Amino acid sequence: MSGLTPAGVEGFWGPVTSTLDWCEENYLLSQYVAEWWNTTSNLVFHLTALIGIYNAVRVKAEARIIYSFLALAVVGTGSAAFHGSLTYGMQLMDELPMIYGSCIFVFSTLQMFPPGKFPALTSVVLAAYALFVTVVYIMLRDPVFHQVSYAVLVAITSLVPIAHINKLGRIYPRTKGLLWFLYVTSLGSYLLGFLLWNIDNHYCDAFRSWRNNTGYPMRVLGELHAWWHLLTGYGSYGSVILSQYMRLLALGKANTIEFKYYGILPVIVPRDQKRRKGE
Template sequence: MWPVRQPVTPVHREGQKTFGYWGPHTSSIDWCEDNYVNLPYIAETWNTFSNIPYMLLGLHGVLLTQGLPHRARFALLHAGVALIGVGSFIFHATLNWYAQVFLDELPMIYVSTLCLYVILMAGKDAWWKRLVAPALVMLALAVTVIYFWYPNPVFHQLSYAFIQFLTTARNYVLLQTVPPSVRKQCHRILWSGAITFLLGFAIWNVDNQFCDTLTQYRGHYGDVVGALTQGHAWWHVLTGIGGSRIVVGVTYLALCVEDPDGYEIGTSLGCMPYVRAKAKVSHKKAE
């Protein structure tokens, strides 16, 4: 393991176990879920298993990119959503600092950077597009090195916000170039994803602000209430859904910029959107 220049002080909630099956808890955050309550191998049960929607939705997206042009970049973007879920699963199961940084926090930066790449590469060819890939690789590497040596969560949050700002700005520019019907569909799916994401963020903050009260409430009313009131677990579920929808919206916009009439949004099981090519209708000449 690489040493960190600035030591990270582990954070432990009062009364919580600081050591488990995977060793000491070295993470800089201890979430509002009691440790090792349900399983001996999982530090935070609900914060761990609530990452499964991330994995399933990411896999769903990968499988349904078949037949799309530039499939590799779209499939990789959906795979990134699944990998965020895997990384977060491992982190919350172990509460290990290296898992927190390299499997949970930095993958958020990498997937966001890939999303920015996809939307920057959409549209007509231009000389500056040859610089996009190396510039974004350098950006991701710079964030990685700085955050590893100086693990300040504010830096991570600002880096993530900066990438999201660039992506949103590029989305806005491209939305002005597509037909109104495509623009409406893009707005619908992108906004629904963003609102779901923000709802998860709001619930998580309630968890942070009222952790002591919620902990007492959970202990009084039993395991079912305890599971349903895990705000960070709901953050995982809702951001998995919202993030997946945003990726579908970006994919649809990127493809429709090149061929506005060639693609549409479909759904699996009535609730999981994906992008597909429109069926071509053959017109037979009247005899």
């Protein structure tokens, strides 16, 4: 892929064995972390996952929601391990959980309205898809195959909710604006991250030169792959919240929760009992 660079300085983890080595200079800030900013930026996945799981438990959310937030944490852990070491084994720990977690998201998206159509079959098909991608990717070791396989799942979770929002908007007109806002901000954050990911890949030399001439702290702004993590972490969290809220509406349980924003972070929390009695 254009813009991906050969191994840089060898550090604690030895020579680069991964099939990808990103634009951030290797072992620049620590001999123990291959790509410092690409590694630490994955904290966004852990923080949002913890917040999501905490609130999901408080509102007695379905297992699918908790699994979705857990998937974010697993992806963040795998990505940090990959960028921190640039070894092939850790690369698989990053890329394969992206497929598995997205399969959970797809299941939640397709099985939105009760009683659900063929939930067992949906689970089997998604499990088979995940197994197929795993086996073929390990055999081919082709990053493009992984990226296309992942894009198929992202397309489903990006397009199907449009129909859900329109349907729920007719049933609960007061929620339609909020649902669309959450959808647009989540998907928009993800797409912006994807744009920066591509720019980083294709214009790596230019950004490396800019970073070296700029120095800290401003050079961090040019670590576009780290921004990809931050933006997709936020967007993925928002998409799980959207799925959770739509599911509650579909089940007729939206009166048991409150939808709030803590700064820029959407959350679903238990509704105050006094307010529920007054409604």
